[in-house]
Amino acid sequence: MSEPVTMKCEEALRLLAEYLDGELHGRAEADLEHHLEICRGCFSRAEFERRLKARLGSLSEVDPPPAIAERIRSLIESFPV
Amino acid sequence: MDPTPDDRAWFEREVLALLPALLATARRLARNGGDAEDLVADAVARAWVARGSLADRGRFRGWMFRILSNCFLGQCRSRARRPAEEPLEEEEGFSLFERLHQPFLLWWGNPEQEFLERLLREDLERAVDALPPAYRIAVVLVDVQGFSYQEVAGLLGVPVGTVRSRLARGRALLQRALWEHARDAGWAPVHPSGSAGARAP
Numbered sequence: 257m258s259e260p261v262t263m264k265c266e267e268a269l270r271l272l273a274e275y276l277d278g279e280l281h282g283r284a285e286a287d288l289e290h291h292l293e294i295c296r297g298c299f300s301r302a303e304f305e306r307r308l309k310a311r312l313g314s315l316s317e318v319d320p321p322p323a324i325a326e327r328i329r330s331l332i333e334s335f336p337v
Numbered sequence: 338m339d340p341t342p343d344d345r346a347w348f349e350r351e352v353l354a355l356l357p358a359l360l361a362t363a364r365r366l367a368r369n370g371g372d373a374e375d376l377v378a379d380a381v382a383r384a385w386v387a388r389g390s391l392a393d394r395g396r397f398r399g400w401m402f403r404i405l406s407n408c409f410l411g412q413c414r415s416r417a418r419r420p421a422e423e424p425l426e427e428e429e430g431f432s433l434f435e436r437l438h439q440p441f442l443l444w445w446g447n448p449e450q451e452f453l454e455r456l457l458r459e460d461l462e463r464a465v466d467a468l469p470p471a472y473r474i475a476v477v478l479v480d481v482q483g484f485s486y487q488e489v490a491g492l493l494g495v496p497v498g499t500v501r502s503r504l505a506r507g508r509a510l511l512q513r514a515l516w517e518h519a520r521d522a523g524w525a526p527v528h529p530s531g532s533a534g535a536r537a538p
Contacts, residue, residue, distance in 0.1 A: 277479060304433075304434045304438075305434065309480055315481050317361050333345075335345065
């Protein structure tokens with residue numbers, strides 16, 4: 257692969273969400289990473305979006321109350337075999 | 338094919354292992370604890386009936402989330418809650434970072450970092466819950482549960498481009514809600530004019 261090129265901030269911000277979602281690959285990913293290494297503004301924006309996304313990811317699980325676990329267990333037990 | 342006790346043991350094991358994630362997702366979709374539990378129970382019952390359609394048991398998680406999503410969308414349709422697909426154009430480009438960021442404060446403070454430190458789980462939950470259903474489900478599946486765009490397209494039965502656009506709009510709405518919360522809570526940076534946020538309406 258050739259050396260990454262410097263993309264404009266507008267293009268970097270357009271691709272940022274896909275990059276943080278792991279949906280950007282190949283040349284576009286390399287070019288964006290290069291831009292983030294040299295652009296303080298876009299790097300700050302990327303870090304903020306990354307941390308906000310991580311906070312959302314922290315909502316992925318809850319401790320089920322015992323009553324719902326028991327309800328689901330009973331429901332499954334009630335299915336005919 | 339009649340189910341065997343082994344089928345039921347496998348099914349129960351898989352469902353209970355996934356219950357923390359299913360319930361967390363259902364709470365965001367239903368926005369109500371009791372309704373969330375009903376949604377999970379409905380999905381589990383449907384999954385049991387449809388278990389023959391799961392060719393690869395290693396794909397249980399995605400298969401179960403697809404059923405949960407379909408149960409939720411079915412509820413939306415039956416209640417005639419039509420998802421708002423077209424929010425204001427302005428929402429598409431809304432950036433919480435741009436509202437919070439203050440370049441001239443570089444060496445004095447960091448409002449966006451302070452915002453994240455002050456943000457509580459319940460603040461995030463409230464902002465997610467306020468999203469229209471079509472956007473909420475995209476944000477929950479991608480940002481909360483970590484599914485890929487392609488997987489979400491499969492779960493919801495829509496093109497990948499639709500996932501992208503719903504996600505972009507959902508995130509913009511989410512960030513606007515968080516910005517309004519920051520402003521109301523007095524966390525937003527105060528500008529020389531005395532208003533919170535240079536570009537705030």
